[in-house]
Amino acid sequence: MNEQSLMKRRYLKQRAFFLIVRLSALVITLALVGILFFLFYNGLGAISWDFLTLPPTDSMTKGGIMPAIVGTFYLTIGAIIVALPLGVASAIYLTEYAKQGKLIRVIRVAVNCLAGVPSVVFGLFGLGFFVVFLRFGSSILSGALTLGILILPTIIGASEEALKAVPQTFREASLALGVSKWATISRIVIPSAVPGILTGSILGIGRAAGETAPIMFTAAAFFTAVLPKSVFNEVMALPYHIYVLATAGTHIEQTRPIQYGTALVLIALVLGIDLVAIVIRSVIRRKKRW
Amino acid sequence: MKNQPIITTKNVNFYYGAFQALTDITMDFERNRVTALIGPSGCGKSTLLRLLNRMNDLIDQTRVEGEVLFEGRNIYEPDVDPVEIRKRIGMVFQKPNPFPKSIYNNITYAPRLAGIKSKESLDALVEDSLKQAVLWDEVKDILGRSAMTLSGGQQQRLCIARALAMKPDVLLMDEPTSALDPISTAKIEELVDELKESYTIIIVTHNMQQAARVSEYTGFFYLGKLIEFGLTEKIFTNPDIKQTEDYITGRFG
Numbered sequence: 001m002n003e004q005s006l007m008k009r010r011y012l013k014q015r016a017f018f019l020i021v022r023l024s025a026l027v028i029t030l031a032l033v034g035i036l037f038f039l040f041y042n043g044l045g046a047i048s049w050d051f052l053t054l055p056p057t058d059s060m061t062k063g064g065i066m067p068a069i070v071g072t073f074y075l076t077i078g079a080i081i082v083a084l085p086l087g088v089a090s091a092i093y094l095t096e097y098a099k100q101g102k103l104i105r106v107i108r109v110a111v112n113c114l115a116g117v118p119s120v121v122f123g124l125f126g127l128g129f130f131v132v133f134l135r136f137g138s139s140i141l142s143g144a145l146t147l148g149i150l151i152l153p154t155i156i157g158a159s160e161e162a163l164k165a166v167p168q169t170f171r172e173a174s175l176a177l178g179v180s181k182w183a184t185i186s187r188i189v190i191p192s193a194v195p196g197i198l199t200g201s202i203l204g205i206g207r208a209a210g211e212t213a214p215i216m217f218t219a220a221a222f223f224t225a226v227l228p229k230s231v232f233n234e235v236m237a238l239p240y241h242i243y244v245l246a247t248a249g250t251h252i253e254q255t256r257p258i259q260y261g262t263a264l265v266l267i268a269l270v271l272g273i274d275l276v277a278i279v280i281r282s283v284i285r286r287k288k289r290w
Numbered sequence: 291m292k293n294q295p296i297i298t299t300k301n302v303n304f305y306y307g308a309f310q311a312l313t314d315i316t317m318d319f320e321r322n323r324v325t326a327l328i329g330p331s332g333c334g335k336s337t338l339l340r341l342l343n344r345m346n347d348l349i350d351q352t353r354v355e356g357e358v359l360f361e362g363r364n365i366y367e368p369d370v371d372p373v374e375i376r377k378r379i380g381m382v383f384q385k386p387n388p389f390p391k392s393i394y395n396n397i398t399y400a401p402r403l404a405g406i407k408s409k410e411s412l413d414a415l416v417e418d419s420l421k422q423a424v425l426w427d428e429v430k431d432i433l434g435r436s437a438m439t440l441s442g443g444q445q446q447r448l449c450i451a452r453a454l455a456m457k458p459d460v461l462l463m464d465e466p467t468s469a470l471d472p473i474s475t476a477k478i479e480e481l482v483d484e485l486k487e488s489y490t491i492i493i494v495t496h497n498m499q500q501a502a503r504v505s506e507y508t509g510f511f512y513l514g515k516l517i518e519f520g521l522t523e524k525i526f527t528n529p530d531i532k533q534t535e536d537y538i539t540g541r542f543g
Binding site for chain 1: 343348374377378380381383385389399400403404449452453
């Protein structure tokens with residue numbers, strides 16, 4: 001009798017815990033769905049072919065957001081081009097070459113600190129270093145470099161994890177065949193780590209595309225109807241455009257639909273770039289299984 | 291009849307940090323013979339094996355004292371490139387560790403990097419190596435398939451074929467059958483018997499019967515020391531030292 005009631009209590013306890021973890025998962029999903037729904041509900045009305053292909057008109061209260069789409073696309077791709085090689089190379093050094101010791105610990109702490117720096121500080125650094133000191137001006141180049149540094153810790157972290165996840169036995173097998181260390185890393189270790197590295201890049205892409213503060217002083221134009229001709233041109237960018245319309249304009253209420261529409265486009269753009277990375281990753285994963 | 295030793299260790303001490311894993315190991319490994327290294331876990335036999343092709347270089351904070359002579363030359367001299375040593379002294383690991391590549395590419399991976407480019411030479415090398423490892427008949431029609439789809443025993447023979455493709459002089463085997471079923475184990479043992487015609491084999495094993503079956507020489511290790519080393523027959527029938535006898539008869543501990 002006592003035994004039975006104990007069992008029942010244990011069973012109920014278990015059910016209660018299941019319910020709690022299940023609800024937590026549900027809340028997260030609901031939050032995402034809620035945000036997306038809110039954006040679609042408010043922004044979908046603004047989306048049209050003209051909205052996507054025309055520059056803003058009438059003091060940015062009408063027309064499209066095409067220059068901002070193009071600008072954010074360039075800035076994001078630029079940031080990835082800056083951060084991916086540098087980040088992957090650093091991760092290779094940290095995991096494969098460096099002797100674990102004081103220097104490595106200092107570098108790791110530095111990387112983690114970099115990850116914790118507020119994004120506006122990156123913006124000010126970009127302004128001081130790239131825009132002013134290196135005389136790149138407010139440009140795609142300055143913005144991409146600033147965003148690149150911003151997402152560097154993400155890429156390094158993900159790449160390190162990916163490299164560490166490659167079984168040690170692969171390295172041993174290759175080295176034991178009289179293959180040099182560099183050949184082992186480039187032919188065996190990196191190809192096996194590419195899916196994980198791409199995951200890091202996906203996170204980086206999302207961050208780079210969505211940030212406002214780092215590009216505010218380094219790349220983003222308040223308004224320009226012309227598309228950039230070189231990396232030294234200023235560009236409009238989606239997050240900055242939203243910020244401008246929502247805070248600095250004289251028609252804040254009037255442009256609400258445009259703001260939501262822009263946010264929707266920003267999310268779609270990030271998901272689009274992510275999708276490419278995800279497809280590449282799954283193709284590679286299917287080829288490399290162990 | 292004694293053969294020339296191909297590898298000789300002279301008073302080798304080995305340390306992981308402050309821990310001394312091997313003490314004063316002096317032994318000769320004869321050419322075209324199978325030498326078995328036996329002893330309880332942690333006795334240093336695998337450490338010694340990995341010293342012979344400098345695989346212990348990969349572990350931080352290790353230190354070697356004494357000499358490991360390969361064909362008369364100390365492989366721990368500063369001007370010796372471990373990559374060159376490993377080309378001549380191949381290794382098969384405890385767990386089969388094929389690359390996540392096709393069977394064909396597993397074999398050709400290292401030879402290609404070593405400079406063999408022509409398709410005919412590579413094809414011939416694949417066939418030769420797989421035949422030597424007695425795997426050819428099982429895989430000749432699926433060379434393009436991922437090595438990961440093979441069974442454990444087949445994977446291990448593939449790893450042997452992969453090592454043989456570099457045409458080494460010595461093959462080090464670190465408990466090559468401990469992860470395999472009895473039938474695959476028997477196949478690998480037969481293989482060892484055939485391979486000693488052309489290679490020197492040094493095999494670490496936990497399986498006493500295996501050591502008795504495949505080797506000509508056996509070294510018994512305990513707590514980082516070489517307790518007894520001699521003809522397998524003698525070690526297993528009439529060892530000089532009581533500790534060896536206790537271990538072999540299972541009265542250890």
